[in-house]
Amino acid sequence: MISPTSPKFWTWKKSTRWTTGVVIMGVAAFLLSSSVARTARAAEPGETSGELSGSEGGDKAKPQYSLQASDPDNPTDPEVIAAKKKAAVDAELAKKNKPVDTGPPVYQKWQFWAIVGGVVVALVGGIYATSKIVHSVRGGDVAPCPTDYAGCFGEGR
Amino acid sequence: MMLRRWLLLLALLPLVVLAQGCSTYSYFDVDLKLGDGFNTVVQTGNITKCHVFVTGAATDDFLIGNNICLNSDKLASTKDLGKIRYSTFADSGDVTFTLRLFHLMETDACELGHADTKLTVSSGNTVAGMITVPLSGPGCPQ
Numbered sequence: 078m079i080s081p082t083s084p085k086f087w088t089w090k091k092s093t094r095w096t097t098g099v100v101i102m103g104v105a106a107f108l109l110s111s112s113v114a115r116t117a118r119a120a121e122p123g124e125t126s127g128e129l130s131g132s133e134g135g136d137k138a139k140p141q142y143s144l145q146a147s148d149p150d151n152p153t154d155p156e157v158i159a160a161k162k163k164a165a166v167d168a169e170l171a172k173k174n175k176p177v178d179t180g181p182p183v184y185q186k187w188q189f190w191a192i193v194g195g196v197v198v199a200l201v202g203g204i205y206a207t208s209k210i211v212h213s214v215r216g217g218d219v220a221p222c223p224t225d226y227a228g229c230f231g232e233g234r
Numbered sequence: 235m236m237l238r239r240w241l242l243l244l245a246l247l248p249l250v251v252l253a254q255g256c257s258t259y260s261y262f263d264v265d266l267k268l269g270d271g272f273n274t275v276v277q278t279g280n281i282t283k284c285h286v287f288v289t290g291a292a293t294d295d296f297l298i299g300n301n302i303c304l305n306s307d308k309l310a311s312t313k314d315l316g317k318i319r320y321s322t323f324a325d326s327g328d329v330t331f332t333l334r335l336f337h338l339m340e341t342d343a344c345e346l347g348h349a350d351t352k353l354t355v356s357s358g359n360t361v362a363g364m365i366t367v368p369l370s371g372p373g374c375p376q
Contacts, residue, residue, distance in 0.1 A: 213256075214256050214257065215257050216256075216257040216258055216259050216323060217259075219259055219321050220259065220261060220319075220321065222319060223317075223319065225316075225317075226263075226316060226317045226318060226319055227266065227298055227299065227302050227315055227316030227317060227318050228296070228298065228299060228316075228318050228319075229318065229319040229320075229321070230286075230294065230296045230318060230319070230320050230321075231288075231292070231294060231319075231320040231321035231322050232259065232321050232322050232323050233259060233321050234321065
């Protein structure tokens with residue numbers, strides 16, 4: 078103990094006060110942090126109480142807790158967040174660019190060729206029938222020319 | 235919509251064709267003969283062209299083949315140019331067939347003779363006729 082009259086007294090007094098302040102602040106910080114941690118644990122879903130009940134149930138595995146800062150579901154690292162966002166955007170793009178499965182091309186279906194064949198047959202048949210009708214309407218085939226005639230002339234020759 | 239129009243057009247085509255009316259052939263069988271004056275090979279040998287003209291309900295003209303028209307020996311003996319068959323779509327009216335025989339050129343001056351026959355169309359049927367051409371001109375000067 079230094080005497081209050083000693084010239085070093087005030088220097089000593091100041092250093093003592095400063096040390097006491099640091100200690101008080103440290104204790105306060107400790108209490109504050111433990112209180113915050115306890116409140117956070119109480120907010121965890123599925124937990125009835127914030128206490129670590131390792132003795133409850135006896136053989137139950139001790140749950141693993143991790144700090145919120147390192148929670149992979151809620152990352153705080155900007156790089157991780159950016160990577161996560163990028164992955165989400167990529168997934169969305171991939172979902173959009175994924176071709177819609179509409180089955181085989183239409184020309185690989187037998188129905189298509191059946192219809193095409195039907196149309197072609199109908200068209201050819203229609204043209205043939207029309208030409209026959211037109212020919213018939215125009216008089217049909219002219220009578221053959223007798224071989225012993227000097228010649229056959231006129232329409233249809 | 236376009237396909238429906240085409241199908242409608244295709245369906246209407248036969249009706250349009252039918253609306254124009256059906257055609258029927260009518261035939262004429264005409265026997266061509268040489269008449270008086272064509273008695274010798276020299277006389278039949280003057281024939282160089284046998285031209286048939288069709289007038290009336292049908293209009294046409296055509297030449298009898300050289301194998302018949304220029305066969306003076308046979309013509310002199312048979313006086314027969316043979317039969318021709320003429321077909322037409324005319325279903326009524328009269329058709330006149332005129333046979334003109336020429337010497338060297340087809341001009342009036344070079345005509346050796348001509349004759350005609352008027353036949354009435356019988357729709358869908360064959361009408362027979364005959365033309366006999368007498369020698370009536372000297373032909374072209376040699």
